[in-house]
Amino acid sequence: RRRRFESPCCSTPHDRPNVMGTPLRYQGSNFLRQRLCLSTVSGRPIVITDIRVNDEQPGLRDFEASFVRLLDKLCDGAEISIDETGTQLRYKPGQIIGGDGLVHTCPPSRCLTYFLExxxxxxxxxxxPLSIRLKGVTNGALDPSCDTFRTATLPLLAKFGISEQLVFKVLKRGAPPEGGGEVIFNCPTIKKIVPVEVLDEGKMKRVRGVAYTAKVSPQFAARMVDSARAILNDFLPDVWIYADHSKRPNCGNSPGYGLSLVAESITRCLKSADACADIAAADAAGDPERRPTALGTPEEVGAAAARRLLAEIELDGVADTAHQALVLYFLSLGEEIRPGRVRLSKLNPSAVQMLRHIRDFLGVSFTIREDQGDLGTVVLSCLGAGITNTARRTF
Structure with a gap:
């Protein structure tokens, strides 16, 4: 039987079980964001131990500590305790307040999308409603770029009823290692999550993209576009890539360039991919470990982004691998009026762990069956936890 509960800010119409006060215990630093966010939504305390205990630099990294501070700004009444070594984190969630006028400076070790997700x-x-200004790296190699967040992540939220007053603007471009970028994110509040059924991916009809440059020659954007179109036009004629050149004062402290691509199907499903130049690694010609994987020239960046997009399209499914966990999360929060269903490609480690965390925190289990045919996809269905936003005014 599924556990039913209510939290300080989100609730279900059922009684809270006795285990709500018992903290869940995890080990290691993997999937820290998932655990903290699901703990906040469910109201279940957590204890995370052995955070990189065997590493040369044990404990939380700067971007993880920054995310915990961001969570503290977003919530009221949360209790956060980190030991002296940083290897143990205790978190008791509070109420999600939101609000406007929030400002948070993120470390340059991770892209701003790490915090936006x-x-x-x-x-x-x-x-x-939330209105926040984030400062840091807008386009990095470890995370999806802010352009992908705007063109692929936010349209995905519209399928779950989150679309009105949803605003995202890139004010300044910031490339690693010094960052200096700036974005604004406005998100509305909703009363409940609508269960969805998205099974038909459809054929791809067009590709759109953004080739951005900051503190480098504008010709780099044209070279990336030509390299990407040389690959994509063999499969699709409708390819349009916008060149966005940033110069002072609309760019950060470091030079950089990259390409973000999004493919849209006839059923309005989106697949995204991006690539950016690692200038520091490309310049380190004497480093045999980093140079073979570094994207240095604009032609390499454009070709890499195009090939990654084609690989995502080949996997089928209604969402790309970077957004699988997000889709599963909102499906688990849906109303209990009907089950939600979605067809995905082979699940990545983040999506697999999201399924486990949803079972631990929300008591929701997914039914997984292999899709018929030679598509290599799976259909996941669940009856949501019925989370409702009790703090939101409805009149």
């Missing part, structure tokens, strides 16, 4: 999970269930 966490905000997307919590902001729709806040007491007040």
């Amino acid at each position: 966490g905000l997307v999970l919590l902001a729709p269930l806040a007491k007040q």
